[in-house]
Amino acid sequence: MALISCPECAKPVSEKARACPHCGYPIKPSAGWEGTYAGYEYKSSASFFGMPLVHIVYGPGPGGTLKPAKGFIAIGNVAIGVIAIGGLSVGVIALAGLGLGLVCFGGVALGIFCGAGGLATGYIAVGGIAIGTYAVGGLAIGTHTLQNDPQFREYIRSLFKNMGNQFIP
Numbered sequence: 157m158a159l160i161s162c163p164e165c166a167k168p169v170s171e172k173a174r175a176c177p178h179c180g181y182p183i184k185p186s187a188g189w190e191g192t193y194a195g196y197e198y199k200s201s202a203s204f205f206g207m208p209l210v211h212i213v214y215g216p217g218p219g220g221t222l223k224p225a226k227g228f229i230a231i232g233n234v235a236i237g238v239i240a241i242g243g244l245s246v247g248v249i250a251l252a253g254l255g256l257g258l259v260c261f262g263g264v265a266l267g268i269f270c271g272a273g274g275l276a277t278g279y280i281a282v283g284g285i286a287i288g289t290y291a292v293g294g295l296a297i298g299t300h301t302l303q304n305d306p307q308f309r310e311y312i313r314s315l316f317k318n319m320g321n322q323f324i325p
Contacts, residue, residue, distance in 0.1 A: 180223060204228040
């Protein structure tokens, strides 16, 4: 059994290994290997504050696990970055099915400052269910909502009138 060098971390790995035991990087299958890795990964050579500028991971990883994309711009099933796009995302700006971020857009958007989505939280929340200080939505819970704050209602009305549209009478 020969040892090869992992293309990701350069540590020694058995040529029969499906993935590097050190970093999890999928090893190119050798003849007779019946692997199931069907994923895709791209990591830019450019870096920003020690992380790749762009990291994209798609599909199942070795052993059927999900490998997170980690980079300034992270795109994947699980994404962690300044700008994170994916099914489960954590970032300053997150676009996700389930996301957590300073500004977050998604099915479940847990925004610290602003959240928009089916279920949204944040200082400013917009969604089907919106929970925040300023909340607009089908079910809005907060200090300032269209239902409980006439000044907020007038402010929203003035925004639409200033745009030249007469959506709100």
